[in-house]
Amino acid sequence: MANTTIITGQYVRINQTSASVGERIIARLIDMVIIIIYLFATISFFTSIHFFNKINGSFEIFFLLLVYLPVFCYSLLFEVFNHGQSIGKMVMNIRVVMADGTTPTFGAYLLRWLLYLIDFTITGGLGVIFILLTRNSQRIGDLAAGTMVIKQNDYRKIQVSLDEYSHLEANYHPVFPQAGDLSLEQINVIEKALGVNGKDRYNYIGQLSGKIKELLGVNTQMSDEKFLETLIKDYQYYAYADI
Template sequence: METIKVNTSQHVDIDYPVAGLGERIAARLIDLAAFFGLYMLVILLAVLIRTETVFFILLIALGAIYVFYNLICEVFMNGQSLGKRLMKIKVISIDGSQASIGQYFIRWLFRLVDFALTAQIGGLIAVAVSEKKQRIGDMVAGTTLIKTVPRTRFDHIAFHPTEEEYTPVFKNADLLTDRDVELMHEVILTYYKTSNADLIYNMSAKVAEHLSLNIPQGMNELNFLTTVIKDYKHLTSQSD
């Protein structure tokens, strides 16, 4: 599976499965098919209503939908259109975070270059040859498309119940946030899938620096992360 390396806001590199050219094309065709279905509905309404004014208004509305469809969908559907959702791909910022409205607007604006002014092939060529599978609008906006692999959420992390008498090893682990712990867990899962030990080393170094401590002698980086997660769960549960 082809991936891109995204540097998260916590400065940890995580590999995301990149959306392929075929998936992009399929999503585009689905969106066009949806628009064509809407167009046929307007024609049907025009035949039934038989009023030129209403038909003219419907055509204007249909044109506006066609022009702004992708922008509106990506803003309100978290980086997806109907086609992207069905193909399980989405737009994200190149730093791994959700793209901003400004980024959606820029990549929408550059559809003129990617598609309209290049007979639909400019964007396809850019995606095919670019390192991070970006069309021109993505390059300018700082975005890309990834497959929507479910991300770790804190309430989905499986913790073993901590004993009442459990003594945390790192007593300031509660200085972390839920998102920090989610990312640690995600890094551990990615390590087991890819055997990329650099993820563990980088993450443990960031956590140790954040907590202003050194990894104890005899404890490896993986055990360090799992211990910090356990300590965080225990400490935060005691304060609930």
């Protein structure tokens, strides 16, 4: 199993553990069993009421399409509406996420579902080879969609810190390249300083700002508070660039 480190919006390093090929295969087998049970149950029911003998109109055909559409779109429907988990993935405690730990978009789910045919059906299991050889255990559909399958426990920690937090604008440009030389612990000190309340807040921020400017060799006309906030954003920018 591969481990991938991401840095969240709160600058917490979290290791994502990729689901093993065995876990993914077992999850898929569970899903297939559920599909087979569904098919057997519906066919048995329709046979008992002689429904198939009565199919002679567009309504009946349309009804059958609705009944069996969930079979065809099983993985897509469950992953979209169940936060990246089919029933098999729920049993195996694994989940589909974006490679950076965030929740996939519908387009990402759709792309990895469409490429399932290439991964397994048409190529006879090429996706398994990709899972075994790629760094994040990604099949072709995952590589194309930018997704990966990880352990559920990792997902919970990531979502608390990352999925509900947006710190940088999409086109953000760093102001102080020296921010990349700061440590995670130093950034935590800055963040705590900015969260301080009381009459000594500005004095405390001013002292910390002065020390950091001296440490980094920075000369700026920004206010002390604005300077520290910008350093945090710049640090995050460079931290993500290193992933």
